[in-house]
Structures are given as C-alpha cells and as structure tokens.
C-alpha cells in the first residue's frame with residue numbers, strides 16, 4: 001500500500017534530523033563504518049510525489065544518481081523506467097528486471113563497446129530506446145545494423161545548473177545543436193530509424209523559486225517537438241510523429257536545513273504550460289530527486305585536533321566515499337548521532353576525511369556540537385551521487401551499502417570492499433598473470449568503432 005493510500009503523510013523532504021539516531025547507531029555497530037544507508041520506502045515516497053505532480057508523464061529514473069540494484073528494483077516496481085548513461089547502467093537496469101520499453105540508453109560520447117552492447121541489448125528488447133546526442137552516433141548505430149527506436153538529444157543552449165561542472169545544457173558536449181535538430185531527426189527517419197523522441201537535460205538545478213529558466217527551456221523543447229513532428233509526418237516516407245518529448249531531470253533538493261523543498265506542483269504546472277500542446281507524451285528524468293534524501297552516510301570520528309584556526313575533526317569517510325563536497329563544493333548537513341550530543345556546546349569545526357588532499361573536507365568551520373573521538377556522525381542527502389562517485393583513490397576500499405526495506409528491516413545490499421578487491425586487477429608480483437575474467441582490451445580500432 002502506498003503512503004498516499006494509507007493516509008500516512010508523504011512530506012516533501014526528509015531532513016537529517018528526521019532519521020532515528022538509535023537506529024543509525026545500531027546499523028553502524030552491525031555493519032561498521034563508513035556505511036551508506038538507503039531507505040527504500042523513502043525512495044518510493046519520492047516517486048509517488050512526482051507521479052502525483054506529473055500524472056500523465058513517463059518518469060525515467062536517471063540511474064547514475066544511484067544504480068544500486070535494490071533501488072532500481074524498487075523504482076521499477078513503483079512504475080518508473082530507467083535512464084542509463086552507460087552500457088554498465090544498461091546491464092544493471094536489465095538485470096534489475098526492466099522491460100525494454102522502460103529503458104532508455106543515453107549515449108554520451110559512447111565508447112564502441114557501449115554501442116555494441118546497447119545494440120545487442122536492443123536486439124533482444126525491441127522496445128528499448130537509444131538516445132543519440134551527435135550525428136555520428138547515429139552513423140555508428142547504423143554501422144552496427146541498428147535502425148530501431150531512436151531519440152535525439154538536442155542542445156538547447158541554456159543551462160540551469162548551480163555549479164559550472166554540473167551545467168550540461170550550455171555545454172557543447174551534450175546533444176545536437178538545436179538548429180540542426182529537425183534535419184537530423186528527418187535524416188534519421190529517412191535512413192529507417194524509428195524516431196520516437198526528442199530529449200534534452202540542462203543540468204541539475206530546477207528550483208521553484210526561479211522557474212523562468214526552466215520555462216524558457218521547456219518552451220524551446222515544445223517548439224522543437226512540434227517542428228520535428230511536423231517535419232516527420234510531412235516527409236515523403238512519412239513516419240508517425242514523436243512518442244515523447246523528454247525534458248530531462250534536474251529537480252532540486254534542499255541540501256541546507258533552512259532551504260525550502262521544491263514546490264513540485266508549481267514545477268509541474270510551469271512545465272505543462274511552457275510545453276504547450278504537443279502531440280507526444282511528456283517524459284521526465286529525475287535522478288537526485290528520487291534518492292537524495294533517502295540516503296545517509298555514517299562515519300566514525302578518528303581524530304579531533306585543535307588548531308589555531310578551527311577544530312579539525314577527522315572521520316573515516318572521505319572524498320573517496322562522498323565526492324560532492326570536494327568536487328562541487330556542495331553543502332551536506334552533518335549530525336552527531338551520540339545520545340548526548342544535543343547537550344554539548346557548539347563550536348566551529350572542520351570535518352575532514354583521511355585522504356591526502358586538501359579538498360578532502362566535508363565542511364569548514366561549521367557550528368556543530370563538540371565532537372569526541374569515536375563519535376558517530378551522519379552526513380545527510382547522501383543517497384544521490386554518493387556511492388556512484390566513490391573511488392579507491394589512496395587505495396581506500398569503498399564502503400558497504402545497507403538498505404532499509406519497507407518493514408524497516410536492514411539488509412546488506414553491497415558488501416564493503418576489501419583491500420584484496422582494490423588490488424585484484426593488478427599483475428601479482430612474480431606470477432606474471434593478471435586476473436583475466438574480463439577482456440583486457442577495450443575496443444581495438446580495427447574491431448569496432
């Protein structure tokens with residue numbers, strides 16, 4: 001039974017303070033730290049709110065935000081499709097049970113091996129859609145004998161991101177320039193592709209405080225979809241018009257405690273208005289919105305050091321565990337989970353990881369309850385772009401992931417990496433052999449391109 005059906009409120013945001021400290025302490029005791037915890041019920045709630053706001057639309061979850069199998073399964077079960085940014089995500093979506101018609105593979109500068117795999121997958125799943133963002137990606141698909149469902153990614157030339165590195169719409173890397181979109185779509189249709197959609201994603205940062213950029217973008221997509229539809233149906237070899245117009249993801253979440261949650265109804269209304277009448281279904285591709293507040297990262301304090309400038313709190317998670325603060329300067333809430341933390345005086349503290357990099361910092365001079373060695377801290381809004389961006393830099397094994405099922409029971413969903421895992425692919429000293437479960441060559445030029 002859904003939260004809405006059961007009458008249980010489905011709040012627009014779950015704050016870090018809403019998580020049960022004693023439950024999280026138990027999880028840290030049972031599974032160790034650092035540890036990702038993901039509440040699948042909250043993922044479901046986030047999906048339900050989106051579905052309520054966008055009732056007629058298709059919701060594709062952008063798997064790159066969190067490709068954990070249990071997350072994909074949960075969202076598929078709830079009714080979502082999966083948007084895949086790589087062959088790896090495509091494999092994981094299919095393994096999670098996604099039927100072809102609910103899978104989009106978005107080819108961004110795709111390596112040959114990715115295209116090979118996507119074309120193979122489409123041969124078994126005819127309803128799968130491949131999104132191309134460059135004319136020569138269409139050529140490369142054709143060279144592989146693919147002429148199935150094709151969506152054209154366009155570059156509308158405006159970005160709504162909060163940081164340069166996450167702005168993609170204004171970035172020439174993504175999509176066919178808008179002024180070539182119609183001819184590219186018609187050309188693909190004439191070559192036998194089934195042109196089913198147009199797509200753009202302008203980065204992460206749709207906010208209900210400022211919907212102007214979003215409106216402008218969506219209205220361009222509406223215009224474009226109408227033009228493409230007209231051109232496709234007018235062509236000599238007339239094909240059916242578009243099935244969908246996909247306006248991407250980027251639905252913002254409040255990372256700061258005092259930030260208001262997104263007004264989804266307002267965003268949905270602005271989206272529908274700006275799109276106008278189009279003879280095609282609206283598709284959205286949220287990643288972050290569905291998973292961010294469903295996840296936290298648990299980390300234990302290794303060291304507390306008074307420095308003249310600040311108190312340095314060293315924890316066992318670092319930029320290799322959660323990269324966003326180091327990579328984008330992102331704010332994540334931090335809470336001390338010790339039972340008596342609320343009674344402690346607050347002081348300015350800088351929370352850092354164990355990586356030898358000065359950017360390995362979760363917060364600088366933030367006012368937090370005095371920290372002691374051994375304290376358990378939790379970092380909030382870690383469900384999106386958390387584990388997915390983790391690395392083994394500094395030869396640090398990646399953390400474990402635990403999911404909370406609907407009944408609140410925890411299960412280990414991905415074990416902690418070991419040092420053995422980290423060195424597994426290396427040539428072992430003396431034996432001259434590498435573990436060759438996997439082909440060592442990527443995509444030799446003469447084989448495929």
Ligand SMILES: *Cc1c(COP(=O)(O)O)cnc(C)c1O
Nearest residue numbers: 062201204249250285286287288
């Ligand atoms: C990353 C991405 C998304 C999701 O972005 P969010 O900000 O997480 O909602 C959607 N579509 C595409 C093509 C993406 O690359």
